Amino acid sequence: MSARTVSNVVNGSARVSEQTRQRVQEAIDELGYRPNLAARSLRAGRTGIIGLAIPELHSPYFGELAGLLVDEARRRSWTVIIDQTHGDAEAERRLLTGDGGRVMDGLIISPWALEAQELVTTGRSLPMVLLGERSPQGMADRVAVDNIAAADEATTHLLALGRRRIAAIGLQPHLQNGTAEQRAEGYRRALRRAGVPPRPEWEQTVDSLHRREGARAMAALLDGGAAPDAVFAFTDELALGAMHLAHTRGVRVPEDLAVVGFDDIEDGRFSHPTLTTVSPDKRQIAARALQCLADRIYSPDNEVPASDLTIPHQLLVRGSTSGPQNP
């Protein structure tokens, strides 16, 4: 009963007689033997581990997305290691260079501080899928919604309600990842099409996407000269923060202020009022991202052309822009 035979039994690889198979299996069960993954990885050159790099796990959007990705990875027998970058460029860079050693077979990254250019250059050798950010030279796959179109729809919805003083919360001019900029562009495009000139004082910059910042930005808007009658927040968290502040100031939502968010996090379905939002198909984002990664990992040499997948989204109209609350 050599080690080689045991290996054959465990992997069901070579021809093993039924008799030996059973004898080996018994021994395995009895001794509680488990194959050593480190050794297996060393031999195979693969670890079966993929990395997921997101800004923050505690943010509902990324929490929900991470959950879906982990489940999808399990379906493919992959294990996921999660790293939080906290929007720190250095952390993102360290992740890519594999500082301290290469463990991951591939990486799904939602970039924040680094621009795609640097991402792709630094992480050259690592199969990689970008969430949200566009890859410049088609060096890495990318999965994202059409932010411009989605923001346009959201804003158009507010215009259709008769609102004209529509503010935007969520600009991040100092960031490289481009998402905020695209949503801002969609917002402005919709305004212009409706003949409403975009006004800089209605575009609120934020330092983070937390509720707190949404509240701060809303306060700034209310304290500013012309109070808006609608707000398009670039994320649901910002929207919920804005609604919270509106409540504390006695501003009624949606009567005095219509609010639209982006992400369709669970909170928005149960908030008071419920939150109208742009809902990206998160399940599909997870599935497609892993599909891309698998393609890239399993066909290493052939220059697989980078795919740029646009995921469908949907505007969910709820209480924050309509009369009574819809579920």
Next chain:
Amino acid sequence: MSARTVSNVVNGSARVSEQTRQRVQEAIDELGYRPNLAARSLRAGRTGIIGLAIPELHSPYFGELAGLLVDEARRRSWTVIIDQTHGDAEAERRLLTGDGGRVMDGLIISPWALEAQELVTTGRSLPMVLLGERSPQGMADRVAVDNIAAADEATTHLLALGRRRIAAIGLQPHLQNGTAEQRAEGYRRALRRAGVPPRPEWEQTVDSLHRREGARAMAALLDGGAAPDAVFAFTDELALGAMHLAHTRGVRVPEDLAVVGFDDIEDGRFSHPTLTTVSPDKRQIAARALQCLADRIYSPDNEVPASDLTIPHQLLVRGSTSGPQNP
């Protein structure tokens, strides 16, 4: 320039002349060499990876906790792999037996379906820290808040407001993990001390801890004979679901119905009204859990006695139990 010398330079271990060190370092930088973690793990018998097993990543409480744990692990140069059990006993068991191979040096698990007895028996050889669930024979470390005392405080707070018809949402009699039971016990204890006999029809069982279930339970309470004037929900998510349903039925919070939750998730700070809650010190839970795990991993043979750490908690009174909304 042998492999051994390179190893010495990388680890700074043995005596290496300054000259060779530089020569090696240059080569490393130029070739982009990274040590192979699989080989290192194989040699060392350690992977530097710990597992985190939680029911669901998308739940805000576990999302926040996971984020803190990941950060704390990074401070200790550990990598975290995350597994979602979805409350599935089989998934928890598979995790413990290391089905398909042993990767993790240790495991932090928030048990759901399995009772501690089985957990400890099955995962005998794996350093393990339990979150929430008590370990019977002191075979594994445990980190948790004093659920009974905390639930007592929450209920007592409602009693102090003059409420007497206090319902509880969140019982899970079919589960083994004991947390819900402890909170129920604290709830009943407080009622009895105040001379209010616990009434079975005010104890609402739930299938999950999602907002949806909180809403369902609240509906059941309102549709039942005697509508309660207060609710203690065993988690913030249940509480938010309950508040949502109250709003849709025109029940005012806190005037008609006072609500207390448990967990202190971010949503509760920005909901309308803001949510009174029991706040466990999550940062400390994360820090202590990793400390325990480190102790156990780094002193393998010595039977380190299992520690049972009680983490402090705090009742945060907010809008859902007071007049206007406090932040």
Next chain:
DNA sequence: GGCCAATGTTGCATCGTTGAATTCAACGTG
């Protein structure tokens, strides 16, 4: 009986790293 094919099992070598032991060179001392 001798030879080949099919089937089942084993041994060898290897993945990359590192502990332990070894070689090599330079230097100081009696």
Next chain:
DNA sequence: CACGTTGAATTCAACGATGCAACATTGGCC
């Protein structure tokens, strides 16, 4: 000048699993 001492670099072996080739066994065929 012979010899011990110290510092620096190298070689050897091993961690555990597995691709590959070799080996053993059996049965069938001419």
